[in-house]
Structures are given as structure tokens and as C-alpha cells.
Amino acid sequence: MERIIAPVLRARRKIVTESFPNPRIGPSDALVRMIGAAICGTDKHVFQAGEIRLGLPGDVVKLPVILGHENVGVVERIGSKASKEMTTDGEQIQEGERVVISADIVCGTCYYCRNIYGYPWCLNHKSYGDVISCKDPPHLFGGMAEKLFVLPGTFLFRVPKSMSNKIAVLTEQMAVAYGAFGRAFQSPNSKDGYSPGDTVVIQGVGPLGMCNALMARMLGSSKIIAIDRSSYRLKLAKSICGAEVIDLAEHSTPKDRLDAVLSLTDGLGADTVVECTGFPHIVSEGLDLLRNGGTYIVEGAYAEGEGTKVSPSRQILAKNARIIGVSGMPYQAYSRALKMMESYRSIIPFERLVSHVFEQEDAQEAMKVSIGIDSMKVVVGRMKNEVIRNF
Numbered sequence: 055m056e057r058i059i060a061p062v063l064r065a066r067r068k069i070v071t072e073s074f075p076n077p078r079i080g081p082s083d084a085l086v087r088m089i090g091a092a093i094c095g096t097d098k099h100v101f102q103a104g105e106i107r108l109g110l111p112g113d114v115v116k117l118p119v120i121l122g123h124e125n126v127g128v129v130e131r132i133g134s135k136a137s138k139e140m141t142t143d144g145e146q147i148q149e150g151e152r153v154v155i156s157a158d159i160v161c162g163t164c165y166y167c168r169n170i171y172g173y174p175w176c177l178n179h180k181s182y183g184d185v186i187s188c189k190d191p192p193h194l195f196g197g198m199a200e201k202l203f204v205l206p207g208t209f210l211f212r213v214p215k216s217m218s219n220k221i222a223v224l225t226e227q228m229a230v231a232y233g234a235f236g237r238a239f240q241s242p243n244s245k246d247g248y249s250p251g252d253t254v255v256i257q258g259v260g261p262l263g264m265c266n267a268l269m270a271r272m273l274g275s276s277k278i279i280a281i282d283r284s285s286y287r288l289k290l291a292k293s294i295c296g297a298e299v300i301d302l303a304e305h306s307t308p309k310d311r312l313d314a315v316l317s318l319t320d321g322l323g324a325d326t327v328v329e330c331t332g333f334p335h336i337v338s339e340g341l342d343l344l345r346n347g348g349t350y351i352v353e354g355a356y357a358e359g360e361g362t363k364v365s366p367s368r369q370i371l372a373k374n375a376r377i378i379g380v381s382g383m384p385y386q387a388y389s390r391a392l393k394m395m396e397s398y399r400s401i402i403p404f405e406r407l408v409s410h411v412f413e414q415e416d417a418q419e420a421m422k423v424s425i426g427i428d429s430m431k432v433v434v435g436r437m438k439n440e441v442i443r444n445f
Contacts, residue, residue, distance in 0.1 A: 091197030120196025172384025250274030
């Protein structure tokens with residue numbers, strides 16, 4: 055019987071390469087042969103901390119687990135019901151098609167599923183690569199495995215035939231950015247919320263921050279300001295997005311960074327600030343970077359950590375600040391992010407966001423590289439010798 059290779063996180067910072075039986079599927083299931091799983095900031099938190107609480111109620115990581123929720127692969131097998139129920143756009147998904155797999159599984163019947171448009175705030179929420187352990191059969195619930203077992207309630211998104219795998223693997227994170235800016239959009243007349251022509255500050259231009267910077271560019275931001283401690287990432291942000299950059303090596307204090315942002319915004323502050331660092335203490339600084347009536351988007355603080363000190367009077371009330379917390383994305387954002395990247399790929403070199411590719415057997419090293427500041431999007435999978443197939 056065929057055995058499926060998968061890197062399993064057994065304990066904090068300990069990934070072991072294991073093999074599992076090739077599973078059978080039912081009418082409502084699918085099996086995807088993985089091309090690649092991109093490493094997310096959540097994966098890094100889980101790798102370093104082990105069993106932690108994530109952003110949604112009830113989302114607790116239980117080891118052992120196969121990481122990987124930013125996934126692209128080829129449908130190897132799909133059940134008759136799944137072919138209909140997992141398809142979100144166009145004709146029913148067929149075996150052999152290249153797809154992006156939604157990270158979240160929703161029940162469709164709880165209060166939030168029935169009342170909140172698209173967002174995975176489900177009371178019975180599960181997600182690949184973190185919340186679902188690989189302890190029980192069929193085990194293959196993380197994208198770093200050679201194959202991913204796709205459960206009922208999952209959505210599949212067809213990848214455009216001409217799109218490279220290195221662009222397709224960015225879809226989940228671009229969908230987060232799409233959903234975040236979608237919630238921030240307001241009428242340009244009121245200047246409340248994001249609108250084209252605005253100045254956007256990105257706190258932290260790792261992969262999530264870069265996807266938000268690219269989304270801001272595609273949505274018409276007049277100026278993007280990137281803040282980071284990695285000169286490599288800042289150079290990439292300047293090259294791809296035309297961003298103004300603020301290097302922590304040169305602006306070491308919050309006041310230094312505030313002065314730099316004010317100098318780039320006519321002394322007003324940014325229209326929109328997006329937190330993409332995962333460090334709670336950054337939130338207070340981000341609120342200081344806002345202009346009066348500005349919008350602050352919190353995306354990076356997905357794993358539970360220490361609190362931070364905020365002045366409700368000075369930083370929120372007096373500024374009439376609008377604060378948006380972003381946990382996940384509407385599932386509709388996947389297909390829309392794919393379409394946007396397909397439309398802009400002749401203008402924006404999305405592939406440059408993928409800095410490293412490792413195979414399953416080297417997942418431990420992949421995690422270590424992804425934690426370093428001289429990497430961008432690190433992918434685990436059989437993607438090194440990429441061939442685009444017109445399935």
C-alpha cells in the first residue's frame with residue numbers, strides 16, 4: 055500500500071518525518087496531492103510554542119499536528135457530493151484540477167454561519183494545519199503532507215491555468231488582506247475608513263505585511279510606508295510596492311518612527327495602519343501613527359500573547375479611531391484574490407514573495423528559515439522544479 059510522507063510536529067520545535075496510509079475517500083470527501091504549503095506566522099507560533107490558543111473561540115492546537123493551511127495542490131480524488139458542494143465558482147471541480155484549499159471548515163448551521171457574510175466565525179470551526187490533530191485517521195490534515203485529506207464543509211478554488219504555483223500559494227494570505235481592506239473600505243467623501251488615494255502604513259513587512267502592501271497598491275493607495283527591522287524585507291517592499299521604508303536600525307524608538315511617519319504624511323499621520331507583526335506591544339504604537347479619524351487594522355496578533363497598554367482617551371476616543379480586528383477572511387475572498395493576482399501579475403512580480411522552497415523531509419529546516427528575518431514566504435512541498443500544467 056502507498057505510504058504518504060508528512061512532517062509531524064510532535065513537540066515544541068520538533069518535527070519528525072513520518073508516513074501514513076493512503077486514505078480512502080467518501081462521497082463528501084476529497085484527496086489533494088499537494089504542490090506546496092506556505093508557512094504562515096501562525097505556523098511559526100505553533101512550532102515554537104506547541105499547544106496554543108489561536109484567534110477564534112475554541113481554536114486550540116493539539117499535538118501531534120501536520121502544519122500547513124496556505125495550500126495549493128492537484129485534486130487526486132473527489133467524491134460525487136464533494137465535487138458539487140466544494141465548488142465555489144464555475145463548473146464542478148474535477149479530478150486533475152489545480153486548486154487552492156480554504157483553510158477553514160464551517161458547519162453552516164450555527165448562528166455565525168447563518169448571520170455573518172462569509173467569515174469563518176463558526177462556533178464549530180475547524181482548520182487545517184493547526185486545530186485538527188493528525189493523531190486519528192485519516193491523519194493527513196495539514197498541507198505540508200504529500201497529500202491533504204479534504205473534509206466536508208471545505209471550499210476549493212480553481213487556480214487559473216496560466217498562473218504559476220508560486221503565485222497560487224500566496225492566495226490564502228492575499229485573501230486575508232482582501233477581507234481586511236474590504237471591511238475597512240468606506241465612502242471617500244467621509245474620509246472614514248480606507249479609500250483609494252490613502253496613505254497606508256504597514257507595521258512589519260513579512261509575508262502577511264507584504265500581501266497587505268500589495269493589496270493596498272492594487273486598491274489605489276497613494277503612498278505605502280513599510281516599517282520593519284529586516285533590510286532584506288524593506289528592500290523588497292520598496293522594489294515591488296514602491297514603498298517608503300522605515301528601518302528599525304535607523305529609527306529605534308517609537309517616537310523616531312512616529313516622527314518619520316509624520317514627515318511622510320504632512321504632519322497628519324496615516325489614513326490606515328495595518329499591524330502585521332504578531333507582537334501585542336506594537337498595537338499602541340500603531341494607534342499613535344494614525345491621523346485623526348484613521349483606521350487601524352489588527353491582523354498579526356493571531357496567537358494569544360501578553361497584553362499591551364493603550365490609552366482609550368488619547369489614542370482611541372480623541373482620535374475617533376476606527377479599529378478592525380481581522381480573524382480569517384470571507385471564503386469568497388479566495389477566488390477574488392486569485393482573480394486580482396491573475397489580473398496584476400504582468401505588473402507585479404508576485405513570485406518574488408516566495409524566497410525559499412523545501413521538501414517535506416526538510417520541514418524542520420524550513421521552519422527555522424521562516425523564523426529568520428532574511429526570508430519572505432517559505433514553502434514546503436514538491437515545488438522546486440515547477441511545471442505549470444493546464445489541467
